[in-house]
Amino acid sequence: MYNSESIKILDTLKKDLINLKGGTIFKIGDVSVNVTGRDGLGGLIEEWFGVWAKKNKFKIKNPKDLGKSQEFPDYYIGGDNFLLEIKSFDTDRSPNFDLANFESYCDSLAKTPSRIESDYLIFGYKLDGDKLSITNIWLKKIWEISCPSDRYPLKTQVKRDVIYNIRPATWYSENPRYKTFKNKDEFVDALFKTQQLYKGKNNKDLYLLNITA
């Protein structure tokens, strides 16, 4: 189910987990700061991962280096340009990253149904002052890290009645309030049911047309 290159990447990272410690040094002029803030840490881990993967001889490409404006994915991996997304969160808190922009995802899934097969490589970290440790790493499909919610069939970030992003489940929890979806179809169904409730129409027909085309 997961791309074989993703699985190799996960194995290599997990074997080295004990050594995955570090941090951020920010310098201007003669003043250096060991950074304690966590703003932008997700972007740093994503950029670090690309360098790490190349150094470890994995087949990886950054869409930005191919001159593509980048909505998705974070990286292409393997010989067949498989889609890989990099996410991260502080394991002392609940996962709060954006899986994807809700409306963009509905549109792109209808037009490019293969996006649903993207691998998600997720870094769990702790930040103790300025000391960063990677504490866990997961390889997941989107339906394994998403779930329903009180308000919509798919858990999303909603502010003042506007849906912004698809938000993750606490997939590793033993007794979560909402369990993750059992399979791809359950996720797609929840996605388009949410779009139907939200917009009064959805992209399901277009999606079905494109997966059977």
Add this chain to the structure above:
Amino acid sequence: MYNSESIKILDTLKKDLINLKGGTIFKIGDVSVNVTGRDGLGGLIEEWFGVWAKKNKFKIKNPKDLGKSQEFPDYYIGGDNFLLEIKSFDTDRSPNFDLANFESYCDSLAKTPSRIESDYLIFGYKLDGDKLSITNIWLKKIWEISCPSDRYPLKTQVKRDVIYNIRPATWYSENPRYKTFKNKDEFVDALFKTQQLYKGKNNKDLYLLNITA
């Protein structure tokens, strides 16, 4: 008008402007990255500034170190805990930082009118690959860096009819579409007129009550 400590800080920084170059190094395990992304750069500059100011013996306090949950300000300066906000933007683009959350600002100005006297220290930077240079620094009051807009008397960030943040003017432009406000009163008037248009009511009376109290 500006706090005397702010003026000294501005002078010291501007005299050293040619040397204000640096960047971000992010390391996990044995892989270091010279960071090229700009996510979180505003937070890094803000954190760096606090360390720089202490090293240069300016009177500065971080509200976080005083155990305050931090809505504003970024720093207290001088002997009388004057409010100092730190902002930054890429000078190859237009300023796009948030001056403040719109609704929080309306509420806090009504309750704590002295907030309007806050100094804003603004860092203009360029990021060339992983090489960061501070190219300009300004010291401003909020009415000197805000302006009207097509939609509202005060320029704000509006998404799907929801106002999120107060957004800056291009205050240094010679021929801007909208000029900055002439004085504090023009800004306050635009702020509460915008709130009136947006919510059908405003905090102007509460503000006036508190500035005359």
